[in-house]
Amino acid sequence: MQNITRKSNYLLCASINILAVVGCSQSSDPPTPLSSDFSVACNSILKLEASQFPIQNTLITAANFIPAGTVTANNVSLPDHCQITGIIGSRTGFNGPTGTAQYGTHFELRLPVRAAWNGRFMYQGGGGTQGSVPAATGNAGTASPTLASGWAVASDDGGHENTDINNSFTSSLPSGTGFYIDSQAVKDWAYGAVDVTTQTSKAIISKIYSKQPDKSYFVGCSTSGRQAMAMSQLFPQYYDGIIAGDPFFLPPSIALSEISGVQAFKTISPTDPVTGKPQYYNSFTSGDTALFTKAVLQACDALDGLEDGVIDNSAACNDPITGFNPNTFVFTDTKLPLKCTASKSDSCLSPAQVKTMVQVQSGPRNSSNQQLFLDGQAISGYPWDGGLMAASGIPSRDIGTPTTLPGNLTLGAAQLPLFWYTVPQPTFDPTLFNWDTDMGKVLTAMNSPAVNSSTDLGIFKNRGGKILFYHGQSDGGPPITYTVNYYNNLTTRYGGIAATQYFAKFYTIPNMGHCSGGPSTDQFDFLSPLVAWVEKGSEPNTITASGSNFTSAPTTRTRPLCAYPKSVRYSGPKPTTTTSIASAANYSCI
Numbered sequence: 001m002q003n004i005t006r007k008s009n010y011l012l013c014a015s016i017n018i019l020a021v022v023g024c025s026q027s028s029d030p031p032t033p034l035s036s037d038f039s040v041a042c043n044s045i046l047k048l049e050a051s052q053f054p055i056q057n058t059l060i061t062a063a064n065f066i067p068a069g070t071v072t073a074n075n076v077s078l079p080d081h082c083q084i085t086g087i088i089g090s091r092t093g094f095n096g097p098t099g100t101a102q103y104g105t106h107f108e109l110r111l112p113v114r115a116a117w118n119g120r121f122m123y124q125g126g127g128g129t130q131g132s133v134p135a136a137t138g139n140a141g142t143a144s145p146t147l148a149s150g151w152a153v154a155s156d157d158g159g160h161e162n163t164d165i166n167n168s169f170t171s172s173l174p175s176g177t178g179f180y181i182d183s184q185a186v187k188d189w190a191y192g193a194v195d196v197t198t199q200t201s202k203a204i205i206s207k208i209y210s211k212q213p214d215k216s217y218f219v220g221c222s223t224s225g226r227q228a229m230a231m232s233q234l235f236p237q238y239y240d241g242i243i244a245g246d247p248f249f250l251p252p253s254i255a256l257s258e259i260s261g262v263q264a265f266k267t268i269s270p271t272d273p274v275t276g277k278p279q280y281y282n283s284f285t286s287g288d289t290a291l292f293t294k295a296v297l298q299a300c301d302a303l304d305g306l307e308d309g310v311i312d313n314s315a316a317c318n319d320p321i322t323g324f325n326p327n328t329f330v331f332t333d334t335k336l337p338l339k340c341t342a343s344k345s346d347s348c349l350s351p352a353q354v355k356t357m358v359q360v361q362s363g364p365r366n367s368s369n370q371q372l373f374l375d376g377q378a379i380s381g382y383p384w385d386g387g388l389m390a391a392s393g394i395p396s397r398d399i400g401t402p403t404t405l406p407g408n409l410t411l412g413a414a415q416l417p418l419f420w421y422t423v424p425q426p427t428f429d430p431t432l433f434n435w436d437t438d439m440g441k442v443l444t445a446m447n448s449p450a451v452n453s454s455t456d457l458g459i460f461k462n463r464g465g466k467i468l469f470y471h472g473q474s475d476g477g478p479p480i481t482y483t484v485n486y487y488n489n490l491t492t493r494y495g496g497i498a499a500t501q502y503f504a505k506f507y508t509i510p511n512m513g514h515c516s517g518g519p520s521t522d523q524f525d526f527l528s529p530l531v532a533w534v535e536k537g538s539e540p541n542t543i544t545a546s547g548s549n550f551t552s553a554p555t556t557r558t559r560p561l562c563a564y565p566k567s568v569r570y571s572g573p574k575p576t577t578t579t580s581i582a583s584a585a586n587y588s589c590i
Contacts (some may be wrong), residue, residue, distance in 0.1 A: 008308060022471040035252060036458030037067035038113045041208055049206075054199045060086040066110075068218045073137035073145040084204060085133070088196045095166050101178070102164045103185050105193040106157040107137040109201045110147050111208055118150035120531075122204060123198060123239070125224020127515075128411065129177060130158025130189060131165070138217040140243070140527045152213065155422060158223075158570040159188025180419040182427075190450035191230040194218075198238050206337050208463065215534060219527060221245030221515040222477070230394075230452040232467050236460035241534040242467040243526050246475050247517045249452045251412065251579040252420040252442050256379045256406035259416065259430050260364035261476075264356040265406070266431055278431075280399045280420075287346055288353065289389040295338045296384050298331060299324040306570035308581050309552045310497040310510050310559075311386040311569060314473055318361075318383045324351060326354045366435045377442050380481035385511060387474030392517025397476030420448070435588035453486060455493045461503045466533045468505050468526050468540070470561070472512030480508060487564060497565065504566040507543060517550075521545035521559040544584050554582040562589035 045063040050056055062085045069077050089106040095101030111117070117228070122138050136147025136155040147153050165178040179185040184192075198216075206212050218239045220228040225247030231239050232494025248254060262280070269278035284292075300317035301307045317323050326349075329338040340348035349357075359365075363381030364372050372379045386394050401408040408429070417428035421441050471483040487506040494500045511520035522545070529540035542560035550557060562568050580586050 012366055038080070038082065038428075039420035042084070042111070045082075045084055045207070047203060047417070054203050055088050055196045058086060058088045058200055059089060059090065060084060062086075073147070074139060075134065076144050076148050078137065078145065078148055078212070079116060080113045082113075082208070082370070083107045083109070086200070086456035087118055088200055089188075093186075095178055095181060095186055096335065099166050101182075102141050103159075103160050103165060103179070103188070104337060105159045105188060105196055105377065106133050106161060107154060107193075107197040107200065108133050108156075109152070109154045109204055110136045110138075110152050111152045111205065112147060114209060116150045117152065117209060120150070121152045121154070121202065121213035121216040121220040122131050122146050122148075122193065122527075123201075123220075124153055124155045125194075125217070125218065125220025125227055126158060127222045127224060128156065129162075129163030129415075130156075130193075130223065131160060131179075131343075133157045141523070141525050146527070149247050152205055154197055156193045156197040159193040160185050163313065176556050177414065177418060180415065181424065184417065187449045188333070191450075191452070192236060194227050194231065195235060195238075198235070213326075215240045217241045217527065217530065218536075219236060219243045221247075223248050225515075226450065226452050228249075230466065230469075232457050232460045233452055233454045236457070236463065236465060240464070240465055240467070241530045243530060244467060244469050245526075246478055247452075247469070248478050249471065249486070250377075250478075250482050251450050252444075252448065253374050253377060253379055254482065255412040255416040255420055255430075256374065256433075256442070257363060257381065257479050258397070258477065260379070261360045261382065261394070261415055262406055262409050263431055263433070264359040265398050268350075268352045268356050279402075280409075281395075281401050284353065284389075284395065285357070288349060289395060291338070291347070291349060292326070292357065293386070293389045295326065295329050295331065296324055297386055298333075299329060301386065303537065304567070304569055306575060306581070308575075309386060309571075311384070311473075311551060312569065314383060314385060314508070314510065317385070324384045326357055334523075360398070364435050369518050372435060372439060374442060377482075377485065380479040382476065382479050383473065385473040385483065385514060385528040387472075387518030387520055388476075390474060390511070390518045392513025393474040393476045397514070408477065413498075416442070422447070424426075455486070457490070457494075457504070461494070464534070466503055466530060468507070468525075468530055470507040470509060470526065472509045472514060472516075472522070474520070475514045477514045484508075484564070501539075501563065505540065507561045508564055508567070509545070509561060510568075517549075519547070519550045519559060521547035521561070522549075523547060524561060525588050542589055554578040557582045560587050561587060566590055 028058050042065045046060050066081050066083050068080045071078050085108050085331050090104035092100050134155045136153040138151050138153040160179045212516045216239045217229050218228050228242045228244035229249050235264040265280050265283045268279045269283040272279050301313045303316040304312035306375050311317050339354045344350045360382045363379050387452035397407040413430045417425040420443050468513045471480045473480050491497050491500040512522045513516045516522045532538040545561050546558045548556040566589040568587045569590050571588040572580045575581050
């Protein structure tokens with residue numbers, strides 16, 4: 001694979017003379033179509049030699065014409081299209097202290113027939129540690145996969161296949177993490193796989209359609225939310241519009257946030273008598289989570305002017321003076337404290353349980369109760385929110401179930417000793433991390449290719465790029481606090497909120513977990529307003545979202561999502577019926 005550097009790609013156009021790629025202007029005539037018959041043109045991609053691709057070590061493994069109705073995505077029948085798969089940069093790399101494994105970026109590109117192509121290209125991001133190629137159908141939160149609407153779509157595996165990785169030396173960590181031992185594999189997972197797949201996809205598009213995409217878009221959440229940010233920072237010429245959802249863009253800090261939460265629940269978890277391991281799922285019963293949710297809502301739900309099971313005024317709820325404090329909270333309907341003054345009962349939480357939740361909200365502290373920092377930024381906790389204790393919030397990420405470990409223990413926290421330590425320790429139990437002595441072991445941002453926190457978006461901005469950020473307020477993985485801080489830093493760099501919103505907007509989603517879930521309006525389409533912004537100059541303001549998983553009536557609702565720093569408020573008629581509460585038309589952003 002070619003050497004990928006963080007800044008050298010800006011000069012990429014000058015180095016490629018065979019196919020127009022990454023949106024570069026062309027001085028020569030466009031290439032001749034491979035064939036007037038689209039199926040023949042599709043199959044002919046398989047015959048291209050490596051020298052005809054921008055990345056020399058490229059192998060096309062399949063190029064097949066898929067007739068309409070053969071496959072579906074999101075219950076939508078897909079039209080005639082070309083499905084191309086391949087591998088870029090195949091190599092043998094490290095896999096464990098003494099082992100090797102095969103690496104390379106596997107990718108998929110799907111192309112609608114020429115007459116149906118709308119001139120757009122979408123990159124469909126993956127999640128987690130990746131390790132397999134998602135079907136490149138264009139799932140982007142829209143009602144229909146974008147491939148069905150005439151888009152060309154690409155996806156990748158992050159530079160490795162889990163089936164090629166030996167995880168025996170990381171048996172204490174989740175499957176698929178063995179690639180962390182190889183520095184190039186880490187760089188590919190960070191951004192390299194997207195880089196080479198973007199170049200290759202645009203080269204193939206140019207070959208098939210005789211022109212480059214008119215506009216290109218990147219859509220991602222979680223890991224690919226971070227990669228979306230990497231594209232705006234490191235490869236600003238690749239994409240005209242970018243969606244970065246719940247981004248995992250500060251992995252070391254986020255991993256520490258996750259560890260802090262898991263550790264907090266570990267202290268109140270009973271021990272399995274057979275295995276000797278903590279039973280995290282027994283630290284909070286379903287009754288306990290319901291009790292805590294009731295307390296948070298009773299303290300904060302009305303702060304936005306409407307009691308509807310959603311906390312829209314998050315700032316007021318998390319204010320250290322006037323906001324929710326579980327240590328002193330007393331239910332107004334029963335006049336009983338949330339924290340038990342005697343023995344634990346169904347109507348109160350033990351002092352240890354309350355202490356745990358305070359730690360989850362405040363973030364880690366050392367033995368002197370001092371807040372901890374990495375790269376000058378406070379290591380965050382998880383703010384109070386109406387979906388905090390929902391199945392998509394803290395329980396699934398820090399408690400787990402009788403059959404599954406806490407999500408945070410198998411995701412960000414598990415990465416820490418192998419990837420985010422300056423000296424990897426694959427067998428280290430992250431729940432034993434010592435906040436007094438172990439902070440010095442953690443990588444700083446400058447030493448990690450997967451930390452994508454730069455606010456230098458000048459090239460992206462100046463070439464007309466637009467980026468939309470969103471984040472669930474009850475995200476139990478990457479705390480929303482980090483994304484809020486990043487966006488605030490953007491506004492400082494670019495002259496305030498109005499100037500920043502010229503090219504970058506941020507939407508917070510109350511009660512939503514990681515990328516989706518929770519008693520929230522977690523169904524939304526950011527791509528359509530982004531396209532209108534990029535192509536027509538139609539600036540998005542509110543974006544209507546819907547949800548059907550509310551625990552109280554009305555169970556199905558629509559709500560506007562507000563561009564930060566605004567938040568939603570009820571502005572309709574007196575809410576005497578569930579109908580008015582359910583409609584987005586009765587809300588405003590202030």
